[in-house]
Amino acid sequence: xAAAHDRRVxxxxxxxxxxxxxxxxVTHPPxxxxxxxxxxxxSALIVSADRLLIVSDFRFDTQLRxxxxxxxxxxxxxxxxxxxxxxxxxxxxxxxxxxxEAAGLTxxxxxxxxxxxxxxxxxxxxxxxxxxxxxxxxxEIAALRRAIEAAESAFRSWKEAVSPxxxxxxxxxxxxxxLRKAGAVGSAFPxxxxxxxxxALPHARPEPGVRLGSDGFVLVDWGACMGPLxxxxxxxxxxxxxxxxxxFEELYGVVLEAQRRAxxxxxPGAKAADVDAEARSxxxxxxxxxxxxxxxxxxxxxxxxEAPRLRGSSEETLRPGMVLTIEPGIYVxxxxxIRIEDDVLVTPDGAEVLSRLPRDLDAARDGLLGR
Amino acid sequence: xAAAHDRRVxxxxxxxxxxxxxxxxVTHPPxxxxxxxxxxxxSALIVSADRLLIVSDFRFDTQLRxxxxxxxxxxxxxxxxxxxxxxxxxxxxxxxxxxxEAAGLTxxxxxxxxxxxxxxxxxxxxxxxxxxxxxxxxxEIAALRRAIEAAESAFRSWKEAVSPxxxxxxxxxxxxxxLRKAGAVGSAFPxxxxxxxxxALPHARPEPGVRLGSDGFVLVDWGACMGPLxxxxxxxxxxxxxxxxxxFEELYGVVLEAQRRAxxxxxPGAKAADVDAEARSxxxxxxxxxxxxxxxxxxxxxxxxEAPRLRGSSEETLRPGMVLTIEPGIYVxxxxxIRIEDDVLVTPDGAEVLSRLPRDLDAARDGLLGR
Numbered sequence: 163x164a165a166a167h168d169r170r171v172x173x174x175x176x177x178x179x180x181x182x183x184x185x186x187x188v189t190h191p192p193x194x195x196x197x198x199x200x201x202x203x204x205s206a207l208i209v210s211a212d213r214l215l216i217v218s219d220f221r222f223d224t225q226l227r228x229x230x231x232x233x234x235x236x237x238x239x240x241x242x243x244x245x246x247x248x249x250x251x252x253x254x255x256x257x258x259x260x261x262x263e264a265a266g267l268t269x270x271x272x273x274x275x276x277x278x279x280x281x282x283x284x285x286x287x288x289x290x291x292x293x294x295x296x297x298x299x300x301x302e303i304a305a306l307r308r309a310i311e312a313a314e315s316a317f318r319s320w321k322e323a324v325s326p327x328x329x330x331x332x333x334x335x336x337x338x339x340x341l342r343k344a345g346a347v348g349s350a351f352p353x354x355x356x357x358x359x360x361x362a363l364p365h366a367r368p369e370p371g372v373r374l375g376s377d378g379f380v381l382v383d384w385g386a387c388m389g390p391l392x393x394x395x396x397x398x399x400x401x402x403x404x405x406x407x408x409x410f411e412e413l414y415g416v417v418l419e420a421q422r423r424a425x426x427x428x429x430p431g432a433k434a435a436d437v438d439a440e441a442r443s444x445x446x447x448x449x450x451x452x453x454x455x456x457x458x459x460x461x462x463x464x465x466x467x468e469a470p471r472l473r474g475s476s477e478e479t480l481r482p483g484m485v486l487t488i489e490p491g492i493y494v495x496x497x498x499x500i501r502i503e504d505d506v507l508v509t510p511d512g513a514e515v516l517s518r519l520p521r522d523l524d525a526a527r528d529g530l531l532g533r
Numbered sequence: 534x535a536a537a538h539d540r541r542v543x544x545x546x547x548x549x550x551x552x553x554x555x556x557x558x559v560t561h562p563p564x565x566x567x568x569x570x571x572x573x574x575x576s577a578l579i580v581s582a583d584r585l586l587i588v589s590d591f592r593f594d595t596q597l598r599x600x601x602x603x604x605x606x607x608x609x610x611x612x613x614x615x616x617x618x619x620x621x622x623x624x625x626x627x628x629x630x631x632x633x634e635a636a637g638l639t640x641x642x643x644x645x646x647x648x649x650x651x652x653x654x655x656x657x658x659x660x661x662x663x664x665x666x667x668x669x670x671x672x673e674i675a676a677l678r679r680a681i682e683a684a685e686s687a688f689r690s691w692k693e694a695v696s697p698x699x700x701x702x703x704x705x706x707x708x709x710x711x712l713r714k715a716g717a718v719g720s721a722f723p724x725x726x727x728x729x730x731x732x733a734l735p736h737a738r739p740e741p742g743v744r745l746g747s748d749g750f751v752l753v754d755w756g757a758c759m760g761p762l763x764x765x766x767x768x769x770x771x772x773x774x775x776x777x778x779x780x781f782e783e784l785y786g787v788v789l790e791a792q793r794r795a796x797x798x799x800x801p802g803a804k805a806a807d808v809d810a811e812a813r814s815x816x817x818x819x820x821x822x823x824x825x826x827x828x829x830x831x832x833x834x835x836x837x838x839e840a841p842r843l844r845g846s847s848e849e850t851l852r853p854g855m856v857l858t859i860e861p862g863i864y865v866x867x868x869x870x871i872r873i874e875d876d877v878l879v880t881p882d883g884a885e886v887l888s889r890l891p892r893d894l895d896a897a898r899d900g901l902l903g904r
Contacts, residue, residue: 268638
């Protein structure tokens, strides 16, 4: 992936020139990994016009040699913290105005760096690396496909491993294990396994003692985190655990059609807010507007929530190489929630749905029924 | 635990009075949980002399009612971010000088809060809540005991579930599963399962294809994260996977004696640096000083690394209620590493070792041998 890293670093350098900055301190760990391929942590990267230098510690020396053989390393002494060392290194490099990542540095660490840099002028920046990360290159799309395949393969094994008698916590633990068996490092985020009315709580945590079969259906929101770099998938399915009710069929149909319309509206140049509106207006026309109270989706990549955000207030325009979740839902208090979530690549012509698990009513109906 | 929370909040208010602050914005998630019992995230707490107010969003409204029925809630609208809302809420409360957690807030979020607060003076603080958290109360000690027991019970089942033929990744995944079966929410941190020479890498990650039995012994560093609040244990054992060598016996003996001496030196009033020196001087006298290149231990609690730090440069003094890891090690490049880690409570009289797994040479020798 060395060529990809070179292109990414060059893109940062272009941003630096446009902003009149001599260098950028990259402290947000996913950004350090993105620009170098380094899979460790506790390290920061200095990008200037002619230098690319990582400040790390002895624990990662061997790993850096292996993973980033051409990257310049500065190993800090173990009696100095990373921000202390960063300040001193920056002071010595003579880089002029230096940018830092305002959303990737605490106020306390910023103080320490400022103490160290002496007369160097530090300036907070926003989203320099994130603006590059929003468009996935071929290596990243391949990594996201692997993360999606692992999540899907795990889901299939998991359906065989659990039954309506399993409780939410057992089922979530079994899903974690299935993901790892499928080659993932682990879950992309703590999975949601929520039965019936609990599926109406947007952040339900798996509870011991709540059996999957106890209330008609179960909502599962999960994803795989793959190595070596932690690319993440994000999927949701609802599975019946008994005969489905007419109300379930109705709501499921509305959510599925909302998702279909949203996906059909994706193409380069489409506004994120308009894609959100496609799903939202369909749910609204069916009479459930107030039961869909979150955005339609978000970018995925090295983080589970990335740009762009798909919601009414989004000002972003879709471009080829973006990878998005499309996840409309209807949440009826005390009854439950239906959400269907897939991962979609914006292509030069339109959209490719990367996730392949069946999502029609039959798939939900077959769910864990009769098992 | 309501009484414990009241005591903790009162301690924060004392600090505010001493610092002449009208309120503290608590944004570091473990600190929010510590002061309220709330187990969710994406929320901030405002502590003033007469108010205790959490700013959260609709996803956590039900959970907050359940977990913190007496806590005042402010639910932000979904089109505003937490820092935007925090700034506006603080502006309206008329609190005078307001402290924020400098190590628990990004520069970008601080900017947003500053925009919102208008003329209120914001001042960065360091370690206000952490200074209270360093002494564990009875509820916390009980939670840590549960986290240690779960880790130990999981370790025993795990030893039965793996064999010298298992690879590091399979073994780490099996350990994660055993922890959950033992009642944990999950691992306290990504566990280390490192065979032979790989045990000399302080941050080895479990590798597929590296079999436990391939190099004489395996180092396992793991812990349990218990719910509802995520208290964390942290243990390390080394297990032989074949006949142990004289060199293994020698190094194991030195590390074990270093740990014994360090634990024997723990009592209220002991300096953290002196406890570190007890272990370090024993390892040094045995001729291995340069192979023990990290601190002796650290506090554990809601985070896996907390105050106090036990190392040569520590200025802290031990007090009853601190819970510490004691984890001396010897790491010989290309040969391997031995580390023995236990969790210790500072008591009014001395120390209580909370972890009970056998740690003598026989326990290491029996390891995974002949299984």
